Amino acid sequence: xxxxxxxxILAIALSSFVLLGWMYFFPPPEVAPAPEAVATETAPAEAxxxxxxxxxxxxxxxxxxxxxxxxxxxxxxxxxxxxxxxISLQGGRIDDLALKDYRITNxxxxxxxxxxxxxxxxxxxxLYGWAPGSGLTAADVPGANTLWSAPxxxxxxxxxxITLTWDNGTGLTFNRTIAVDEDYxxxxxxSVTNASGASVxxxxxxxxxxxxxxxxxxxxxxxxxxxxxMADGELAELDYSDVADFDVDPRDGSRSEFQQVTENxxxxxxxxxxxxxxxxxxxQAFRSSVKYDERRDIYQTDVVLPTxxxxxxxxxxxxxxxxxxxxxxxxxxxxxxxGIAGFLDSIDWGWFFFLTKPIFAVLHWLNAxxxxxxxxxxxxxxxxxxxxxxxxYKSYASMAKMKELQxxxxxxxxxxxxxxxxxxxxxxxxxxxxxxxxxxxxLPILIQIPIFFxxxxxxxxxxxxxxxxxxxxxxxxxxxDPTSIMNFFGLLPFEGPAPESLLALVxxxxxxxxxxxxxxxxxxxxxxxxxxxxxxxxxxMPWVFMFMLGGFASGLVVYWIANNTITFTQQYLIMxxxxxxPDVFGNIKASVKRKPKTDQK
Numbered sequence: 001x002x003x004x005x006x007x008x009i010l011a012i013a014l015s016s017f018v019l020l021g022w023m024y025f026f027p028p029p030e031v032a033p034a035p036e037a038v039a040t041e042t043a044p045a046e047a048x049x050x051x052x053x054x055x056x057x058x059x060x061x062x063x064x065x066x067x068x069x070x071x072x073x074x075x076x077x078x079x080x081x082x083x084x085x086x087i088s089l090q091g092g093r094i095d096d097l098a099l100k101d102y103r104i105t106n107x108x109x110x111x112x113x114x115x116x117x118x119x120x121x122x123x124x125x126x127l128y129g130w131a132p133g134s135g136l137t138a139a140d141v142p143g144a145n146t147l148w149s150a151p152x153x154x155x156x157x158x159x160x161x162i163t164l165t166w167d168n169g170t171g172l173t174f175n176r177t178i179a180v181d182e183d184y185x186x187x188x189x190x191s192v193t194n195a196s197g198a199s200v201x202x203x204x205x206x207x208x209x210x211x212x213x214x215x216x217x218x219x220x221x222x223x224x225x226x227x228x229x230m231a232d233g234e235l236a237e238l239d240y241s242d243v244a245d246f247d248v249d250p251r252d253g254s255r256s257e258f259q260q261v262t263e264n265x266x267x268x269x270x271x272x273x274x275x276x277x278x279x280x281x282x283x284q285a286f287r288s289s290v291k292y293d294e295r296r297d298i299y300q301t302d303v304v305l306p307t308x309x310x311x312x313x314x315x316x317x318x319x320x321x322x323x324x325x326x327x328x329x330x331x332x333x334x335x336x337x338x339g340i341a342g343f344l345d346s347i348d349w350g351w352f353f354f355l356t357k358p359i360f361a362v363l364h365w366l367n368a369x370x371x372x373x374x375x376x377x378x379x380x381x382x383x384x385x386x387x388x389x390x391x392x393y394k395s396y397a398s399m400a401k402m403k404e405l406q407x408x409x410x411x412x413x414x415x416x417x418x419x420x421x422x423x424x425x426x427x428x429x430x431x432x433x434x435x436x437x438x439x440x441x442x443l444p445i446l447i448q449i450p451i452f453f454x455x456x457x458x459x460x461x462x463x464x465x466x467x468x469x470x471x472x473x474x475x476x477x478x479x480x481d482p483t484s485i486m487n488f489f490g491l492l493p494f495e496g497p498a499p500e501s502l503l504a505l506v507x508x509x510x511x512x513x514x515x516x517x518x519x520x521x522x523x524x525x526x527x528x529x530x531x532x533x534x535x536x537x538x539x540x541m542p543w544v545f546m547f548m549l550g551g552f553a554s555g556l557v558v559y560w561i562a563n564n565t566i567t568f569t570q571q572y573l574i575m576x577x578x579x580x581x582p583d584v585f586g587n588i589k590a591s592v593k594r595k596p597k598t599d600q601k
Contacts, residue, residue: 073147078156082183083325087156088117091144092164092176094186095125099274099326106467106476114274115324123211124269126276126322128176128188133201133307141202142166142174158182171196184325185335191317194310203307204318206278208268210299213240218272222460223348227290227301228275229267230342231259237348243292243299256291264341267301270327273463275346278303279321282339327463329364348461355454360462367464373477374470377555380455381562385570388447392567396574405430448563459555470558474511477555481509508550511557516546518564525571525582 073090078097085097097115104110115124130141142148148164156162161179168174177189190204217225227238246255261280267288268277280286280303291300308316323335327347336343349356362383366376385392412426459465465478473482473490483489484496486507497503519542549557575582 074150076150076154076156076162078180080158080180080182083180085115087162087178089148089150089164091127091146092142092148092178093117093125093127093144094178094322094324095123095127097324102273102326103467112274115276118211122215124209124276126206126208126278126324128190128204128206128320130174130190130192131203131205131304131307133203133309135198135200136202140168140170140172140200142168148176156180161187172200183328183331184323186322186324187319188322189317189319191315192310193315194312197312199309199311201307201309203304204320205302205304206320206322208276208278208301210269212297213299214271216272220460222350222457223272225271226269227267227299228270228277228346229265229288229290229301230345231261231265231267231288232263233342235342235345238290240292240299243290244294246290246292249291253295254291254293256289258287258289261286261288266323266340266343267303268323269299269301270346270348272461273327273466274325275327276322276324277346279323279340280305281319281321282341329360329462329464348457350454350457350461352450352454352457355450356457359451359454360458360464363458364464367468372470373465373468373555374474374558377477377559378562381559381566384451385563385566389570391447392570393574396571452560455559456552456556459553459559465553465555468555470554474554477558478553480504480551481511481554481557483509483511485509485513505547505551508547509554511554511561512546512550514561515549515557515564516542518561518568519545522564522568522571525568525575 073088075086075088075096078085078087078094082100083097084100085094087094088096095115095117097113099112099114102112104112115126116122117125127144129143129146132138132141146166148166150162150164154162156178158181161177164176164178166174171194173193173195175189175191175193177191179187179189181187188206192202194200214225219225224237224239226240227236227243229236244255246257248254249256262285264282265286265288266277266279267290268275278301285306287304289300289302289304291302292298293300303320305318305320308318310316321340323343325331329344329347332346333344344357345353359380363373363376363380366379367373370376370379408430409427412430413423415426459478467475468477469475470477475482482496484504484507486496486503487493489510490496496509497507523538523542549560572582
């Protein structure tokens with residue numbers, strides 16, 4: 001390989017390091033939804049419905065004694081094959097939900113508790129209601145602490161919806177029917193009947209409230225955690241810090257922003273693997289808001305539907321949905337196909353979404369076909385290598401051709417002597433005459449960088465890799481290699497360092513070690529560079545990568561090992577087919593015996 005070619009490869013490798021560092025310390029800013037002016041459909045209720053802060057103010061305000069009364073309030077149980085929990089009749093809050101299919105840790109029996117009621121650490125809940133308009137006060141509509149009634153023995157299940165009822169005592173009767181499907185989608189139908197003898201106006205709303213930031217936040221640049229929403233095809237992702245920096249609303253002192261959605265949208269909170277979102281019916285206009293009450297450390301998202309005016313004797317009904325559960329690709333994709341526009345984008349696919357989406361779709365299909373995520377990653381690697389094989393073939397063929405020209409290039413250098421300009425000119429003429437592209441050897445590296453980042457994103461972000469087993473000690477491909485050189489990969493009778501400790505980065509596991517060996521062997525397809533500086537850099541590179549990637553998800557390291565192995569095989573066979581026979585063992589011996597050059601007299 002020519003020195004120019006080696007320098008170019010080195011520059012690309014160093015650039016990738018710079019890119020990694022830049023993305024880590026300077027992540028791209030998220031785009032916040034722009035506030036817009038809102039015109040409600042019915043003027044008499046405009047003041048109530050135009051301010052989500054006013055609409056759901058008591059939804060997040062903890063009054064004295066509320067926590068005790070909330071814990072004492074009657075509850076209706078929620079039970080399905082996938083979730084368990086309960087609904088509080090105080091406010092009709094969906095505030096207790098656990099996910100049966102997911103455990104807190106891989107070796108613990110406790111399942112993931114997702115929603116929690118007021119009074120518990122990290123309270124997180126959904127509630128619904130009506131904002132009072134003309135002819136009504138806050139006491140005339142159900143609020144966060146309204147005590148609803150339900151039939152005795154009622155239980156919410158996929159085949160058994162429940163209906164809550166509240167009568168305001170002045171002619172308005174409110175009903176709330178809650179249904180749940182086999183997965184994580186609730187349907188909430190709110191209705192009000194006006195028997196008061198006078199016309200009234202009011203607006204239905206839904207609220208998600210979260211007390212404080214999640215305790216298990218990753219705070220990692222590659223993952224979005226916070227508010228996520230879709231508004232007429234535009235995705236918005238806001239970190240909790242973004243919401244806390246909103247301008248103060250003079251009406252209630254909170255920090256908030258609003259947006260009018262004309263046709264389709266949803267909004268809520270997303271965690272690493274779980275999510276809750278408020279979803280009006282497709283085609284339904286609504287106003288969304290994001291709010292932070294720093295006095296109580298409460299984050300809130302709301303959807304406020306258009307105001308309705310009811311004449312005496314009339315009834316109004318509206319249905320919205322609430323997704324609250326695991327961000328499973330197949331489940332969310334099915335909901336999107338069912339009419340929730342852009343719902344699959346609630347999974348954080350990142351900048352390279354045009355790669356991460358299809359990569360994960362294929363990985364998901366392979367996992368279903370094979371039944372093992374580790375082997376699915378290896379099979380995905382093979383498919384990727386097949387797709388990029390034409391470019392790889394040209395690259396390795398060009399490299400083989402350059403090896404054939406190596407003797408002639410050395411003669412050119414000898415004839416040119418110290419005249420570097422003449423030397424470069426004659427070498428470029430040789431390339432042109434023999435139709436060789438010296439930069440072709442960099443194509444595999446250039447292709448590999450976005451694929452590597454995309455797969456890293458997929459493995460880190462998607463739920464399907466969480467606790468996904470491979471074999472033996474590798475029972476979670478989203479976690480770093482659990483083995484360690486310290487205990488000779490589990491053969492010695494003591495534990496290795498904890499995965500999050502500094503020692504774990506030094507006493508690496510068997511997968512990073514195999515990664516370093518595979519990169520080192522790949523280098524040995526070619527003789528070492530003649531330049532001592534390049535020799536040193538190339539000699540250290542496999543081991544630097546070995547330690548650098550040692551703390552990454554083991555699924556990503558499995559991919560890198562498989563990729564290196566296939567690349568080695570491809571390059572070896574292609575170069576032999578073009579007349580150049582790589583001397584792997586000879587190059588290894590030469591690198592072991594090589595000594596620094598000294599001046600000879």
